[in-house]
Amino acid sequence: MGVKKFSKIIIVLLLVFALISGCSPNVEDKIKEHLVGNEIEYFSISGDPLAYVVLENDIASIKKTEDGWKAEVGNGLKWNMYYDDNGIFVRQEQLFQT
Helix, strand or coil: CCHHHHHHHHHHHHHHHHHHHHHCCCHHHHHHHHHCCCEEEEECCCCCEEEEECCHHHEEEEEEECCEEEEEECCCCCEEEEECCCCCEEEEEECCCC
């Protein structure tokens, strides 16, 4: 294989990689997309169902963990939201008592 042909193959592969990586959001962005506007259901002390709608400024942090990702959400009422390595929601943990 000639140098010119090899160079063309490398350029094509780099372009494909750039297109693929530019089209898919990173995991943190995917988690933010899931959280913002999401309703987290919880119950009042009397057992009545309530909903907390997550705003962008309610997201305190998104961190990589051993098992995937953890997002800390809420102001006053707080939750840990857990995601797998691909940013798929797994479970939530309520950090306050009702």
